[in-house]
Amino acid sequence: MLRYLGLCGLGMWLLLAVPVLAQTEPIPADSSGLITIGSISIEGNYQTRTNILLREMALHEGDTLRLFQLPERLEIDRRKIINTNLFITAAMQLIPDDDDPAVLNVRVVVKERWYFLAMPVFQIADRNFNEWWYERNRDLRRTTYGLYISYANVTGRADRLRVLAEFGFIPKYEIAYSIPYIDKAMKIGVSTGISYTTNKTTVFRTWNDKLDYFNSENLNRERFYTYVNFIRRNKFYTFHSLDLRWNSTQLSDTLSRLNPNYLLRAQNQQNYFQLTYSFSYDRRDNVQYPLRGRQYFVQASKQGLLPSDDLNQAYLYGGYRQFFPLGGRWYASSGARMRLSAPRRQPYLQTSGLGYRSDLVRGYELYVIDGQHYGLWQNEVKYRLFNVQKTFDWIPIRQFNTIPLAAYLTAYADAGYVRNYYPEFSNTRLGNTVLYGAGTGLDFVTFYNMVFRLNYTLNGLGEHRFFFNLAREF
Known part of the structure; x- marks a missing residue:
């Protein structure tokens, strides 16, 4: 009782x-x-x-x-x-x-959410906003425009159809479809897509850790790839994927003469199959802007599967990041990434390094450091200023009348290293040296996965300036 x-x-x-x-x-x-x-x-x-x-x-x-x-x-x-x-x-x-x-x-x-989005595209064609702002004189001719269509949850099974048509500085056409579960056990998913890109003005080399462009009125590069990707989700937080794709690149004779190492041996075409296995564990509290949890991944890829393929290369890429609360409104994160590749002599097109996407030492946003191997360590502390969510009943569309907004003060410090076996090909001064960067910033997080970042950064060269970044998880 x-x-x-x-x-x-x-x-x-x-x-x-x-x-x-x-x-x-x-x-x-x-x-x-x-x-x-x-x-x-x-x-x-x-x-x-x-x-x-x-x-x-x-x-x-x-x-x-x-x-x-x-x-x-x-x-x-x-x-x-x-x-x-x-x-x-x-x-x-x-x-x-x-x-x-x-x-x-x-x-x-x-x-x-509102699942069907048909949005006009107008964006810079450079590697990031800061390169366009500081290095390209804010040239509006270096922009792309077009239409992006995203239809999420098409059948109510979390599937997604994406169509992209871009014109302007770098014309690009893409279509992709993904469905997370195709079996009764809801463990196996599949995605497939194709992409076609053309360039008249083209990056043909990295020199002094900056991208060099060749300007022309003629078509200088065509890239095409198609892929099918199988994903297996055994548990809530673990993912396995197997990606098979075919890549094709065609260069003009002018571009292959300007940089004979672009595809090696002054070749003007490169066709090959690629097989990539990935494993990831993602237990973050929010993939849009995580404050707690951890994430790690490993990826192994073989580029060139057939004797007739024009490339024979492989790489191993992995990383780990931990997010944890410090108490009250304070949070911190720390993580590292590493990439190894073989052989040492690689085409310029496949030579990777720091400076692309989020693989960079903050403070070096204006630089590209090419190499065959690299490591990166990033650390951050943040303080939450506010986190609110407002519903405006006068907005008739329910998917848009709830607006979350959060703001965080941040401080960070990064370090990285790129191993370049052929520094003479890029005249690098940042390769084969330890890179340091630190700074402070302000992050705004709002709905539909948009994060605005304004940072003030100091790098190991003694350079300091403001950088802006807009990120969105689709």
Whole structure:
């Protein structure tokens, strides 16, 4: 009888105090009674199939656990649902069962995103905004324009169709389709796509750790690839993928003469198959802007599978990053990446290094450091200024009337190293030396996965300036 009354009291307390779990105080640790998960219901998924959400949840109907464990378990499931990038918000509600006080029902309330986006494209064609701003004199001719279409959740199974048509400085045409699950066990997914790009003005070499362009009115490079990628998700946080693609590059005779090492031996065409295996573990609280959790990955690729292929090369790439709270509004992260490749003599087109995407020592945004191997170590501390979420009922479209906004002050310090066996090919002064960079900044995080970053950075050369970055996780 005492146990029955105690569970009744706890059930009433949960009903009153935990209407939306993400906004409640934690259940006291001494509330150690066992409860059973009754029904799990989903609301707000007008297009998304229910089994897609249930696939993300570790809790199932009939599970038994201690009451004090429930808030953390539900919060973990809520984050996994948000990380599908299908929903603006997700809330977990607990409802005591009318017939059994030892049973709690779970209601998941989601707010879906706007899945179909047809957006005009207008963007700079350079490696990043800062290179265009500081190095290219903000030349508006170095822009691309066109149309980007993204139709997410086409069939309600978290699949996505993407179409891109860009014109201007670098014409590009792409189409891709992906579906995360094609089997009944919901473990295997597949994606496929094609891409075609042409260049008149083309990077033909890296010199003094800067990109050199050849300007022409004639077509100087064509690149085409097509791929099929199989993904296996055995557990919630682990992913295996196997990517098979065919790559083709055609150069003008002028470009191959300007840099005989572009494809090696002054060749003007390169065709090859590529097979890449990737493994990743991703347990971040939010893939858009993580504050807790960890992520690591490893990727092995063989470029050139047939004797007739024009390339015979391989690389191994991997990294690890940890995100952790320091208490209060303070957070920190630290991580490292490394890439090894073989053989030593490589075409310029396949020679990688620091300076592309997020693989850079902050402070060296204006530089490209080519090489056969590299390592990178990045560290950051941040302080949350605010994190709010506003709903504007006067906006009629529900996918756009909830706007989250958060701001963080950041401080960071990075180090990196690039091993270049042929420094004479690029006249590098940054290759084969340790690179350092540090700075402070301000990050704004808002809806539809957009992150704005404004940084002030000092690098190992004594250079210091402001850098701006806009990132978006599609």
